Amino acid sequence: MNKTNAGRFFEDYHVGQVIEHAVPRTLSGGERAMYHALYPARHSLHSSDDFARACGLHESPLDDLIAFHTVFGKTVPDISLNAVANLGYAEGRFLQSVYEGDTLSSRSEVIGVKQNSNGKTGVVWVRTTGQNQLGQDMLSYVRWVMVRKGNLDATAPQTVIPDLADSVLASDLVIPEGLDFTSYNFIHAGEPHRLADYEVGEKIDHVDGVTIEEAEHMLATRMWQNTAKVHFDATVREDGKRLMYGGHIISLARALSFNGLANAQMIVGLNSGAHANPCFAGDTVTAWSEVLDTTETNAPGVGAIRLRLVAQKAGADAFSLKGADNKYLPDVLLDLDYWALIPV
Template sequence: MRESAVKTNPGRFFEDYRLGEVISHAVPRTVSGGERALYHALYPARHAIYSSDTFAQSCGLPASPLDDLVAFHTVFGKTVPDISLNAIANLGYAEGRWLQPVYPGDTLRASSTVIGLKENSNGTSGVVYVRTRGINQHDVPVLDYVRWVMVRKGRPDAPAPAPVVPKLAPVVAPQDLVLPKGLDFTRYDFAQAGERHRWGDYAVGEQIDHVDGVTVEEAEHMLATRLWQNTAKVHFDATVREDGRRLIYGGHVISLARALSFNGLANAQMIVALNGGAHANPCFAGDTVRAWSEVLDRVETSAPGVGALRLRLVATRGAAFEMRGADGRYLPEVLLDLDYWVLMPV
């Protein structure tokens, strides 16, 4: 009997990447109100501009867009089979910008450019840096960000590439924030939004305990990861990790923390930039996630009635406002440290 050709894809390993290569990711996805409903079922998300067409229209938008993190997760999920199928860990983010709102009916696709490679000293893995862009059906970019991932080597004896670590901006400059066309908060309804606090009520250095917590369930995590078509083995296959535990997708923690931040930041309506982020420690089913925020900066914008806040969002299993130990390292309870810009009524 003739031996059949291998048709399955084992995923890329560290030695398979080449600096400067552009990877076009498979399977474009048309998003709908179904993604909105599932997102709001999986996370305690209730920001008004993403929940109500009439509220969004009163803010100058044509309709209620999908949550900004729906766009992020959808684009991120496209990249997984090519970038992080054999990942050990997703390490961080930088230079992320939301370039256009995503509405039900939009079709998203993604491509990534390899901008850095560095083999680890153990010789069994390396870090891959990519810049990913999400594009809609009109060939208009909706999202652009950098992330870096620790990826296994498939052949330990594969030669190490010349190390290239890209120089990344520590923060997206305020003048580079992209404001949604038509956004206008001069008729903003604070009662309908759920809180009275506006841009001018927040001071740089202020810290906010978001009070509430959510215990992560295995079933919800699995549903979420499948929803975003994220195929990374560490999220599904309990035999991949030595401890036999499935790692919770870091984006799941981001969305949980963002949704929890509603209590104290209900008027932080739209995410426009991701300055940096670190998944400080792994999250597993059974962990109870809580969140706190710190105001890092605030700037005016050119849109009527709209200000921008730069926020640090921390997800933790521990106490609020505790993040690093005496050695400067993240405490073991800290799951996420995210630095981002949001838009808020002045």
């Protein structure tokens, strides 16, 4: 009896299928330390218990993307082990902050399938939910993945493409209980800019760049238990290169955005996202942001800012994104639309 598992292929998915993912994970200060070692992450709310307490929380929560990567990593053996690429995200909501000692698990529901015209691959849409040890939902998002077929003769399933919202409504954003920015310490945060200092349409060059090392990427994929073959096995791709995990680029770009957006403290919504082009070791990543919307919330002193975060290769034209054909330019790596909390 064969006890190993080659993973699911495109023909193994069907709409309505619910998958409970294995290996729940208890998070500790180790994840925080490693996250801050892998990325130049410096947002004060995720770095200092004292700063967090002054903002109404009982201690510093773990970086929001630690929760995202952990929940995402649980899904990889079932959803994207045989993926060609992770294509995009939508309808992401961070429902509760995650703290040291929380145990996260994941489940996914297949909400769409479409075989590609080449007959060799297909796209699978899933809605993934992360829960804590109390059964409380912590995070929910949709992603879609291009997956290889295991049997090229398998009958193509009926195409179902889910109808996804363009963005998370500001009224649907969940503000952490007790969060209060009325006594916010701008000196300790690192910058003086508050919500009113940003204008819709404003673009911010985050100036700094980071050259990606193979070792860092491999640490990141192992850290989040991401077992997708394209990240580990150089024989999977025809070019013999290991593809950088897309979440690595997200966290790197988010950390780079500190320079200009140091007070955009917490991610609470993920409106959309696309890994526009592949990234490999040796590439130097830079980032810029565009302000898409601003709004106040019901929490004291807390506003929300909607941002487009773009990661690109160093040397690309500033604020470049798409060409005349409306396709991403070849040096664009990531186009991420998200909501963050910021003092008013």
